[in-house]
Amino acid sequence: MNPDHLLADLDLPAGARVVVAMSGGVDSSVCAGLLAEAGFDVVGITMQLYDHGQATGRAGSCCAGRDIRDARAVADRLGIPHFVLDYEERFRRQVIDEFAAGYAAGRTPIPCVRCNERIKFGDLLESAQELGAAALVTGHYVRRLRTLERTELHRGRDSAKDQSYFLFATTDRQLARLRFPLGGLTKAETRAHAQRLGLPVAEKAESQDICFVPDGDHASVVTALRPEAGQSGEIVDDAGRVLGRHKGLAGITVGQRRGLGVAAPERMYVTEIDPVSRRVTIAPKARARMRSALLDRLHLVGAAAAGELPGEVMAKHRYNEPAQPATVQRDEAGRVEVVFREPQLGIARGQACVLYDGSRLLGGGWIERAAA
């Protein structure tokens, strides 16, 4: 890809100061490299968000993580200043605690959205402004497109990497100061840039789903903070018959099929989690599908006016599920119901339901409950 093209897309004055949020991974490293190459005054910042020892209650780990060292090595290679800002306390309060509390309350939380909303596009964006930066640059695979009237967010060109789902809560004020140079690239192109720029992280593996959860074992992080989420409870079918016991809500999500330890003639899926009785209800596929998702409210991205929502949208109720055709209904109280054309498995409280018109991200909301 032509770097001049990238420069034109970024909609920034030549040579402007930009802060690049550098995680130590390939994506944000390439962002820093491309912007430095294009002549911007790049300042790299790595957010110190957690250490695995604290997150899991295990002692003896140091805050100097591998990722911070990688980010520093990339910055050194590019000859740009690099700093580490300490957001540990805010991250614990605003992201990790809420993540654990969500599971304890029978929800399936998405910490990445909260982190973007509150930490990256909140505190870090503010710090970038303090440092005189014209924009904060991140390695998200999303496209920020300007029309005459407004700024829109679109899916990343690489559909396998598209991260627009996690950005549904971005405000217009934030969007005005954010840039995503990787939105038009595929992951393979990003790695090729990393090679070309000689970045020491070019071969680095993809990061984990949830950055502060080591080895994908989120249940142990949750139960360390919320011991009640590790208490067992009954597993019942949709007629109320007790089929077995689970080992705690920390490991359970709506739509889950495996790992319940229940023997049944058919495949059974989790349909309901009651945090008070800790009872988990399962049902065969035919009765586990839900028609609609009720959202707390509808957050609209890029000044998508209320009346402007198309009659039919594409709705994604889980990051790993493809978007499905749906209609959006709103009542007087402002409550929003997303009605899917085909009933869906795994519409879970705490997940986001995100709406698209083609590649354009319209907005979304937090799922309060599913309805049959």
Next chain:
Amino acid sequence: MAQVLAGVGNPSSVHGEGRAARRILEDARTLLAGMLGTDPDGITFTSGGTEANDLALGAAPGRPVLVGATEHASVLEAVPDAPRIPVGPDGLIDMAALAGLLAEHRPGLVSVMLVNNETGVVQDIQRLAVEVHAAGALLHVDAVQALGKLPGVTLAALGCDLLTVSAHKIGGPQGVGALSARPGLLLPARLRGGGQEGRRRAGTHNLPGIAGFAQAIRLLDSAEPERLLGLRRRLEARLLAGLPDAAIAGAAAPRAPHITALVLLGRPAELQVIRLDLAGIAVSAGAACSSGKVQASHVLQAMGLGPLAGCALRLSLGWSSTEAEVDRAADAISGLHRPAGTLPAMAPPLPNGMTVAT
């Protein structure tokens, strides 16, 4: 030091080269002992202040240890369970609290620093020594920041039993320090093996470092503290004139001539340090862990500054600091309080010996 690097023998060897090396080692020991007012046998060379502190903290095995709340991390982390003696808002040890802790814990050792590395506050060690000795405990003093900056950094003048010093704080090389102990005090070794340093500290001597330490002692200028004090007063006057909502931490206590902790209302230090650095001013982060993140100062927290503990810049003056540089630093720091985006494009870098740290 260069001479030593050119032909290094091992002072523990019996051959000719070893003897020459031993002479350099023992000359350095005698010189340092003379400066610290002790017997050469009481000097243990170490890898720096951290190791000297660690060695000192083991001087009363099996007995409780008390430490000052504003001690360096090398003390606080070495004895994480040790009760901490609180300080007042001025940064000075709370004598009533000390008396209470001595009676409650009956410690074998008390560790209090002479000059605080973040605020420059000077503790009244003589007075502490009377209390500590009356309670039957040993007194260790970390004097890393005091050597060459204050008069009377000797065991006798301070009345303490153990004294930590470090070479690089007086212009010597990094990676060498010493613990000075009252003659006759038995120090259990932390590092065991070859039995060097009178069996108190095993390991081959860092002879180039020790020779450099000795040379730095020889070159100490007795007029320097007075000169630094003049510069510090000038710096502080200009800072306070340019920053109406700033304050100097520990201003009510006696302070060493070379350290200023500037507390700025409402601006987190970590962003201030980055802005100074981006403006071309040489900056180092003081209270940073190995990841480079800047943490709120435990020293200022102990002084009751609460949320402001994350809003302080530490300024240190060195042998090469001049009036012109002090003025430039003060102007650049005052510029921090302009609204974002109006910082002067490029301020000239500060020269050697002056750092802005948090």
